[in-house]
Amino acid sequence: MTSLHPHPDRLLPADPAARAVARRLYDEVASAPILSPHGHVDARMLLDDEPFDDAASLLVTPDHYVTRLLHAHGVALDRLGLRRDGAPADPREVWRTFCAHWDAFLATPVRFWLETQLHDLFEVDVQPSTSTADAIFDQLADRLARPAYRPRALFERFGIEVLATTDDPADDLSAHRALAADPSFRGRVVPTFRPDRYLDPAAPGWANGLDRLAASADVDAGTYAGLLDALRARRAAFAAAGGTATDTGVPDAGCEPLDAADAERIHREGLAGTVSAADAVAYRRDLLFRLAEMSADDGLVMQLHAGVIRNHHGPTLASYGPDTGHDLPDVGGYTRPLRPILERFGTSETFRIVLFTTDESLFSREIGPLAGFYPSVFAGAPWWFLDSPAAIARYRSAVTDSAGVGKTSGFIDDTRAFCSIPARHDMSRRADAAWLAQLVTTHQLSEDEAAGIARRLVDEIPRSAFRLG
Incomplete structure (x- = not known):
């Protein structure tokens, strides 16, 4: 880890x-x-x-800097929560997909932004990966439930x-x-x-x-x-x-x-x-x-x-x-x-x-x-x-x-x-x-x-x- x-x-x-x-x-x-x-x-x-x-709809799905680079590495946009048919995506699965492809962001500005957000804002101290995805998702869920993480407070x-x-x-x-x-x-x-x-x-x-x-x-x-x-x-x-x-x-x-x-x-x-x-x-x-x-x-x-x-x-x-x-x-x-x-x-x-x-x-x-x-x-x-x-x-x-x-x-x-x-x-x-x-x-x-x-x-x-x- x-x-x-x-x-x-x-x-x-x-x-x-x-x-x-x-x-x-x-x-x-x-x-x-x-x-x-x-x-x-x-x-x-x-x-x-x-x-x-949730973490996926906040940090992954709306950020085309994130989704386009994952798409370039072969990840279908459906797996990142982008769907025109209105069918809801499972946010935990979206997050797992994002974490499994963390290395796609190596040496990019996107990596800098994501690391800063995860560490400084959400107090995450382990890198995203297949093995850490669920724990990080749950940690972010805990933070997002707090008043301090609502839009105006942020x-x-x-x-x-x-x-x-x-x-x-x-x-x-x-x-x-x-x-x-x-x-x-x-x-x-x-x-x-x-x-x-x-x-x-x-x-x-x-x-x-x-x-x-x-x-x-x-x-x-x-x-x-x-x-x-x-x-x-x-x-x-x-x-x-x-x-x-x-x-x-x-x-x-x-x-x-x-x-x-x-x-x-x-x-x-x-x-x-x-x-x-x-x-x-x-x-x-x-x-x-x-x-x-x-x-x-x-x-x-x-x-x-x-x-x-x-x-x-x-x-x-x-x-x-x-x-x-x-x-x-x-x-x-x-x-x-x-x-x-x-x-x-x-x-x-x-x-x-x-x-x-x-x-x-x-x-x-x-x-x-x-x-x-x-x-x-x-x-x-x-x-x-x-x-x-x-x-x-x-x-x-x-x-x-x-x-x-x-x-x-x-x-x-x-x-x-x-x-x-x-x-x-x-x-x-x-x-x-x-x-x-x-x-x-x-x-x-x-x-x-x-x-x-x-x-x-x-x-x-x-x-x-x-x-x-």
């Missing part, structure tokens, strides 16, 4: 001199409040504050100051408003406006989505102009509920505006089901420009991530639905395709855009240089396939060379797995301490300067980038 005791110096430099500096820098920020400006936790979970059901224990969710424009945001009005809840949970489903008139369900949006906004979205008005109305509702940002994922960052007559024609054809593929792309690119235009008008920070192929494996999509681990990186870019937006709004005082990528070559080639000229552009932190210590260090070097530290976003946890939030932020803080320590020991920064940067990276920088106040 192998013990589970994460090393206190994990991710810090091997060189003793650099490690000593990194320890001091990490200590500066280890217990700082968490600002999470981009994530996917459901606000209603915190509103209802019901106990979590929110406070994690030190979360701001948690942003991701929400469809048609969502009623009632949970956000109720949390904001609840004097017993000490925290800030803000919605993020995610308009993706309204951008592609050739997508299945697009017309039905417009109906739902129209009902939510009380605006007829049967025309292109009506759709823009409905989106503006819902953006205002998100801002009134505390939202400070939008989030848009597109296949590419093309953003050429259309003539209004052409846009109206394509909108009609989308409703009729006769829109061509080329016109659907033109419409989506026009709407991306219009969303930037809206951000310049209302001040909501625009987050953009382009270059991802959604639902790469059709059979998995058909059996298990979206967000099940097969959204995969594609070739993309920003400098050329984003030019129409930046020509128009790049120097606007009200417009702000945070650029994310799953292609880390873009950090030095495009995102860093763009952030190094345009006041409106901020370099989004490594996320998704890049949120590992090594990629974080490469990002820091690549972007800082062109844009400095102040034009970055702060760490992005991008997770549905609530209990992984502090583990993810801890990993980032350790990785940044290691990077800064190397700059100190090579005499590129004083230790006082490095400590100031470490503090800014977890506080001032994300507050500024996402206008969190």
Whole structure:
């Protein structure tokens, strides 16, 4: 039986001199409040504050970082609790499957997050395995039955100051408003406006989505102009509920505006089901420009991530639905395709855009240089396939060379797995301490300067980038 005791110096430099500096820098920020400006936790979970059901539904099934890697090692998604037929999975069997494949996570950031959660949060001191699975499951069941492990208690224990969710424009945001009005809840949970489903008139369900949006906004979205008005109305509702940002994922960052007559024609054809593929792309690119235009008008920070192929494996999509681990990186870019937006709004005082990528070559080639000229552009932190210590260090070097530290976003946890939030932020803080320590020991920064940067990276920088106040 192998013990589970994460090393206190994990991710810090091997060189003793650099490690000593990194320890001091990490200590500066280890217990700082968490600002999470981009994530996917459901606000209603915190509103209802019901106990979590079990270890599997908390730590395995909702975390696509976990499920996709196990699937890559031959574990069927049904065995991990993902079922479209509604049949309940046995959580103990899901947990046994997870523990039996613990070695699949060796040397990955997922292993770091899981070890931190199990040890620091649930006081587990043995590694998951076939022989320890049931004992760990029972230990977690004991903890989850306690009031201290309910969602609100954990929110406070994690030190979360701001948690942003991701929400469809048609969502009623009632949970956000109720949390904001609840004097017993000490925290800030803000919605993020995610308009993706309204951008592609050739997508299945697009017309039905417009109906739902129209009902939510009380605006007829049967025309292109009506759709823009409905989106503006819902953006205002998100801002009134505390939202400070939008989030848009597109296949590419093309953003050429259309003539209004052409846009109206394509909108009609989308409703009729006769829109061509080329016109659907033109419409989506026009709407991306219009969303930037809206951000310049209302001040909501625009987050953009382009270059991802959604639902790469059709059979998995058909059996298990979206967000099940097969959204995969594609070739993309920003400098050329984003030019129409930046020509128009790049120097606007009200417009702000945070650029994310799953292609880390873009950090030095495009995102860093763009952030190094345009006041409106901020370099989004490594996320998704890049949120590992090594990629974080490469990002820091690549972007800082062109844009400095102040034009970055702060760490992005991008997770549905609530209990992984502090583990993810801890990993980032350790990785940044290691990077800064190397700059100190090579005499590129004083230790006082490095400590100031470490503090800014977890506080001032994300507050500024996402206008969190």
